[in-house]
Amino acid sequence: xxxxxxxxxxxxxxxxxxxxxxxxxxxxxxxxxxxxxxxxxxxxxxxxxxxxxxxxxxxxxxxxxxxxxxxxxxxxxxxxxxxxxxxxxxxxxxxxxxxxxxxxxxxxxxxxxxxxxxxxxxxxxxxxxxxxxxxxxxxxxxxxxxxxxxxxxxxxxxxxxxxxxxxxxxxxxxxxxxxxxxxxxxxxxxxxxxxxxxxxxxxxxxxxxxxxxxxxxxxxxxxxxxxxxxxxxxxxxxxxxxxxxxxxxxxxxxxxxxxxxxxxxxxxxxxxxxxxxxxxxxxxxxxxxxxxxxxxxxxxxxxxxxxxxxxxxxxxxxxxxx
Numbered sequence: 001x002x003x004x005x006x007x008x009x010x011x012x013x014x015x016x017x018x019x020x021x022x023x024x025x026x027x028x029x030x031x032x033x034x035x036x037x038x039x040x041x042x043x044x045x046x047x048x049x050x051x052x053x054x055x056x057x058x059x060x061x062x063x064x065x066x067x068x069x070x071x072x073x074x075x076x077x078x079x080x081x082x083x084x085x086x087x088x089x090x091x092x093x094x095x096x097x098x099x100x101x102x103x104x105x106x107x108x109x110x111x112x113x114x115x116x117x118x119x120x121x122x123x124x125x126x127x128x129x130x131x132x133x134x135x136x137x138x139x140x141x142x143x144x145x146x147x148x149x150x151x152x153x154x155x156x157x158x159x160x161x162x163x164x165x166x167x168x169x170x171x172x173x174x175x176x177x178x179x180x181x182x183x184x185x186x187x188x189x190x191x192x193x194x195x196x197x198x199x200x201x202x203x204x205x206x207x208x209x210x211x212x213x214x215x216x217x218x219x220x221x222x223x224x225x226x227x228x229x230x231x232x233x234x235x236x237x238x239x240x241x242x243x244x245x246x247x248x249x250x251x252x253x254x255x256x257x258x259x260x261x262x263x264x265x266x267x268x269x270x271x272x273x274x275x276x277x278x279x280x281x282x283x284x285x286x287x288x289x290x291x292x293x294x295x296x297x298x299x300x301x302x303x304x305x306x307x308x309x310x311x312x313x314x315x316x317x318x319x320x321x322x
Contacts, residue, residue, distance in 0.1 A: 005036035010080030013094030026097035037062040043070030074181035102211035116201040162194035188236035
């Protein structure tokens with residue numbers, strides 16, 4: 001009788017035929033008794049389904065879910081988790097890949113540490129260039145409190161490392177609802193998900209595993225498409241603020257959340273050329289309304305810490321008082 005897998009790897013895919021070969025080859029190089037693969041084809045209209053079927057014989061412990069109509073990254077990940085049978089869950093995006101043996105090592109780290117989740121380092125891929133990106137926590141292989149990973153307010157913290165694929169998570173977090181992604185968010189879905197993880201989980205650790213290779217500047221990526229989905233970051237951070245409003249310790253983390261929100265607004269104002277004129281107007285209008293709702297004392301603390309360029313941008317385009 002085949003034993004249950006230790007770790008389920010959920011891989012959402014949509015129209016990634018250009019990259020699917022690398023991704024699927026990396027899965028083949030991770031085949032092991034303890035590893036299960038859940039491949040979610042989210043309404044692809046290219047050769048992605050064909051490539052998946054080509055590799056299926058080499059992925060003995062795998063399931064394929066097919067969506068006739070795309071539901072988005074959040075819905076695809078949720079669908080994969082609902083059928084996963086591992087003790088731990090992890091993720092891989094369809095245009096990324098991992099090194100051989102990584103998932104077994106990730107599962108072993110979870111076994112060894114016994115925490116709710118672990119986070120790992122990753123490598124950014126810019127064409128042929130590789131850039132290491134370390135998780136912003138120097139303490140390794142040690143149980144930590146997730147809430148302590150939210151601060152400092154003005155420096156980089158673990159909550160600023162919002163990649164679902166850069167770690168593994170105990171299945172009980174899914175069963176309690178913590179791991180579910182908001183399916184209304186078609187971009188920026190990892191932000192409120194990461195905040196909820198740090199607020200709700202009991203323990204985590206950072207381990208020095210270089211596993212995921214994350215492709216940047218991918219044509220067709222949602223981060224590159226200038227349509228209405230780009231404004232979903234407002235909804236994402238409103239979810240974070242709502243979570244903090246319900247949390248007894250919410251005030252402790254509010255400045256951090258507002259700082260991140262302001263930084264995201266500044267980024268999208270800088271990149272506003274990607275948007276149509278009506279969407280640019282909506283961006284500015286919603287940004288002004290968002291700033292007006294921020295507590296004055298938190299905003300006064302946040303603005304100088306954003307740096308002179310972002311502060312100038314927000315002041316000039318939104319009429320925000322420094």
